[in-house]
Amino acid sequence: MSQQQAYAQPPAPRPFELDVEKLRDLERQNKLPVFTTFQDHADGDFTVIVAGKGVYLWDAEGNQYLDGCSGIGNVGLGYDQTEIADAVHAQMKTLPFHLGGWNFSTPPSIELAAKLTQHAPDGLNRVIFVSGGSEANETVIKVSRLYFRLRGFEKKTTAIALDRSYHGATYGAASLTGLPHMHEHFEPMLSKVRHIPTPYRYRCEQCGTQPACTLACADMLEKVILEEGPETVAFFIAEPVLGGGGGIPLPPEYFQRIRAICDKYDVLMVSDEVITGFGRTGKMFAIEHAGVTPDMISTAKGINSGYLPLGAVLLHEKIYDTFLQAPEGTDFSHGYTNSGHPVCCAVGLKTLEIIQPLEIALRAKQRACRVTGLCQSEEALLLYVLSCMQGVAPFIKAECVFEGDRVEVLAEERNFSLFHKEQSTITLMIHTACRDDLYLALELSKNPFWVLQRVEDQV
């Protein structure tokens, strides 16, 4: 059966014999809630997800959802990759764990590193494995410190990031993150981080009223480097498409100017591709759309379609060369128990095999372009929202304001009509991001590669 046929006929959910109320009670009694309020967790009737297949999920009460979020931007290949399950089983039986550091290694981590450097932009030919996106960005901080210290620039420790960025929840990564709620209650954060405005034409305070973008926001990087003193600035980090900040794609020209500024002041440029990596924007890494090579790429999620925890940092050879010339006895005192975990890496290898050579991502992108024209009914409007908001399908966002149970989509084309939140018996599952007084951005941005196909089939 072709993939298309498989998802045109979603499987009936199997009857669940779970006592959902008991599960909810146990959750309330035993787990500390994260990324939700304590009160909501204590009182709320949260959804207990019990099964997934393709782009669909089922909760413990048998309700079906179209997963518009790919889990949380990670399950790009959907929920039923038996080849991945088989790869896990095979590796578990052969070697369930051994170290990827301390002078040990394992075949899956060696092979995955080789595959990653093969697919990375030229020059990014070293890999450090970690367990997720936050750890990847912690690693970025420490790599940059070691790199400049070895070159005699101990003072180069300041990081510059965007004010709507999300880089993770661990202390260093949360400090890089620009979203205020990630700092509230935990301050003081790392002091050596500055945030500059996110390039977002729709809400731009620099040149929003002018006919075209002037890239003034990129020039802010230079301004802040000069304010801080170039001798103190280590790296600039940005997501090519902001995720938690509201699905905002940054223009290619932005990164071209950023690259030039970083080169001018000997500042490392880091592309956080935790959600944009591995084909989500139609190229292996989203920064490739800009035609510039960053000095580091942090990545996770799509690296193994979220089936097991895995992340990686790809480093430019200039960083490795500096490390190699370090004084005798220098080591990189960094790494985690699960860095290069063989089972997680085996899943990464299988994932790369499945998405190679990105045919899936490219198909999804073309499909999104096709459905853009279908906006004739309320249901089709949803498609339109899914497909055309900011053009980097399948990575799409819409800004919305709520009016009762209806949602108004705000975009540059403001003549969108309203659509109902729940269109049919299958609920579209979306996450919300970037809450502020003005708006709430719906993260339609992270749909699995096949969601668009499924929605298109329904129209």
Ligand SMILES: Cc1ncc(COP(=O)(O)O)c(C=O)c1O
């Ligand atoms: C761009 C970006 N960086 C870093 C992270 C943190 O990744 P993790 O949750 O795996 O630690 C995320 C998580 O969503 C992310 O979107």
